[in-house]
Structure formats: C-alpha cells, structure tokens
Amino acid sequence: MYSYMPVSVVNLTNPLNKSLQGKYFLGETDQLHPTDSNRTWAALINPPHSGVNLYFGIYVLSNLSDDKLVSQICFCSNLPTHGKQSHEVSTANLAFHPNPLPHGQIQFGSNLDTTHLSAIPVSTRVIPSYSSVASEKDGHWIIGPGKAILFTLTSSMDHPSPAVISFGWWEEAQGRY
Template identity: 30%
Template sequence: MPNEMDKQTLEVVNVTSPALNSRRGKYFIGKTGLLNFGGGYYAWGGIVNPVDSGVNVYIDIFTITNFSNQNFISEIWLNAAPPRNAAISSHVVPTNQAISPSPLPKAVMKYAGHSAEPMTKGVNIFDRIVNQNSTLVSDSHNGSIIIGPGDSFSILLRPPGYPYISGTIVLTWWEEAANA
C-alpha cells in the first residue's frame, strides 16, 4: 500500500559553493580605492550588474576597513542608484589566478568618496557599526543575496558628524548565467 511519502514530489535544489565557482573562474574579489568622507560627505562602494550582463551576481562576503579613530555607520542597500561621481574600481580580479587568460566579471565594482548624495531609490536592508581602526568582516552570505541584471548591491559609509574618516570596502561575489 503506497504511503503519503510516495505521492509527494521532491524538489531538486542545486547548491553552489564559492570554491567550485573559483575553480571555474567565476568568483571575483574587488576593492575600492581609499574612501575619504566626513565633513558632511558620504562614501560609497558597491557592485552594479549591467542590464545587459546576462548574469546573476551572488554576493558572498564584504569587508569594511576603518583607518580612523572614529566609529562610523555602514548602510547596506539593494538596488540603490550609485552616486554620479562613482569611479570604476581597477582592483577587481578572479580569485583563481591559475586560469589564463584571466576571466573578466560582467558586473562592475564602483566607488565614490566625498559624495554629497545620500542613497536614492533602493532599500536599506541593514546597518553595521564599523569600529575605529578595525575591519568589519561580514558573515558569508553564501550567495543568498542575488543581484540580477540591472540591479545593485551598495554599501554607504556614513560619518557620525564632521570628523574626516578614511576607509576601504572589499567585496567577493560569483556570477552565473541569468537564465540558469
């Protein structure tokens, strides 16, 4: 006699890992330039996935380094518009350096210091305090934050007042075809 378990449909789930994507050349790490902010100005760093990229971006880990003697707040945003003065980071590489030629990411890491623009559009999903003279390391998101074509993942660095602060942001992510 069949039981209830025999009649249930099982869902197949593909689990990907950063290590597997690194071997495939799809795992990237990027760093902003030095971000200076304070005196009424913000700093910003993030990943922008172009509309025509054809990939989904899976956010893994981010770090924020504070080189100052003052704590500050970092705001994590999804789909916010980047500041107009954002620059493209030249410090982005695949983590698998054994592949030649090195693969290039479809997503673009951008950043801006001394930005008078607060975040617009998007959703502030959480905040973190970055202690003085330290590095905040996020928990691995293991790709649970997925940025589709035309979307973005942003970190806004907000000073507590007018003291000037310097810091950097590092992001790791992997990319997979958007139709997969």
Template identity: 30%
Template sequence: MDIKPTVDIINPVFQSTKGRLFAGTSGVLKTSSTRNAWAQLVNPLHSHVNLYVSFFALTNFSTKLVKADFVVNADPPGTPILSSDVSVLKLASNHKPVGQIFFNPHVSGSFSGGTVIGTRALSPLRTELGFRVDGRLIIEPGTNAMFFLTSRTSAESQIEFEWFESEAIF
C-alpha cells in the same frame, strides 16, 4: 566493505575552480561630518549573468566609528568611479568579471531610491565581515548592492566585495 572517502566543497571554492569567482575593493572612502562616501557592486543591465555575492568586508582605517548602511537598488550621489582593483581569484584564469565595483570617496547628500536592508557600525582600526551571504544575495542584471558610509568626524574606510558569476548556480 570498501568505504570511499567523500569531500565537501563549498560553493565559492567550486566557482573559483571554474574561474567564475571575483574579488575587488573600492578606493579609500573619506567621510566627515559634511561628507559621505559609498561603494557599490553593479550588474550591468544586459549582462546575461547573475552575480552571487559570497561576502563583503568593511575596513575602518580610522580611530573613529563609521556607520555603513547596506542598500540595494539605490542611486548614489556624485559621479561614480570605476574600481580597477578587481581580479578573478583563479589566478591562471583569463576570465574578466561582468560585475563592476563603483565608488565615490566623498560626496554630499544621500542616495535616492533603494532599500536599506542592514546597518553596521564599523569599529575603529578593524576589518569586519559585513554580511556572510555565501551566494544567497543574487544581483541580477540591472540591479546593485551598495554600502553608504557616514561619520561624525573625519574617517577613512574601504569596502571589499567577493562574488561569482553564472547564469545558474551550477
């Protein structure tokens, strides 16, 4: 009997081979007792693709605790800044992401609308996976996912998003 080997490939690897896997970071987010910050992955309204989120990573560069609310479909305060730190993960690919990372490093007030679906306490001087979602979180056209950060003292953080884009999963 001739047995042929099989190999399991996780979906983000498969999507990367197609040039559809992207990653990017917000700028440095500066919070304090009077200032908040946020980073958001947005799928433009008429994009015609879905963003399948692989994971989020949250980094706290400070020696103080930072609180991160994970919120979907919210309107954040302040003026959004478009991150230029986004890249396709198949390095020889010329694909450009449809999804956009927006952030604001220091705002007063809170977000409006949306739904908080989780909260994380970011330990000092650590990077943590926020939620390992492996494509189960689907950001459809016109929707978004955001981390809204608060702290009691001055702190600096950064948020990383990884996602793949497709009209369908396969």
C-alpha cells in the same frame, strides 16, 4: 564474501567550486574618506545588459581611522550615478590564463545624492576604529542586471576618516538556477 572499500567523500563549498570554474571574483575600492557631511559609498553593480546574475559572497568594511564609522547597506533597483569604477578586481583563481573578466563592477564615490536612487536599506553596521567588519553571504544576495547592492559610510568627525570596502562574488548566466 563482500569486499568493502572505503568511500571517499569530498565536500566542495559553492564559492570554492565557482573559483575552480573561474567564476569567483573579488576586489576593493580605493580609499574612501567619509566625514559627518560627506557620505561616501561603494556598490557591487551588475550592468543592465550583462546577461548574468551576481551572487554576493562576502563583504569587508575596513575602518582605517580612530573614529567609528556607520555603514548602511541598501538594495538598489537602479544604479548610482557619478561613481568611479575600481580597477582593483581579480578572479579568485590565479591559475587561469588569460584571467576571466567579470561582468560585475565595483564602483565608489562621495557625496552620495539619494534623490534619484531607488534603494531599500536592509542593514546598518557600526565599524569600530582601526577594525574590519565582514560578513559572508554565500550567494544569498542575488543581483540581477541593472541592480546593485550599495554600502554607505559616514563618520561623526568633520575631518576625513579613511576606509576601504571589499567584495567577493560569483557570476552565473541568467536562467541557470
């Protein structure tokens, strides 16, 4: 009497969906060298006139040294100065040609001066020696134009402790959501 057909249901995660659209990006800093007197930093920055919001997907803090590192995560309502822009950034979908270019930027530096930086610390992490700490935010942290999420690294040693910070995010035009 009734013919029942199986229903196919596909569940796409939002990061996968954004990657399929060419809107998901990832990248990392050059090697950072924090010490007890040199606070290094990395930030995912949304330039002031980008016209997009950045949806923070994931971060990975990698400690390449035999010392534990301490990272503080800060939400910034203005941008750090004197940073170097990472060129180690790519779209997550390598099938696009030409590759989409991100509006967001990964910047990093050393000897962070917080004098003119309006930042709210929101989390502190300890990264054990020779390990990585990662956290998926799945877009819960949203960075508007002219804002940044900044990660600092310090070491208890007086010699440099190499580390790398990686970010993943997607972008949507402002007012889209």
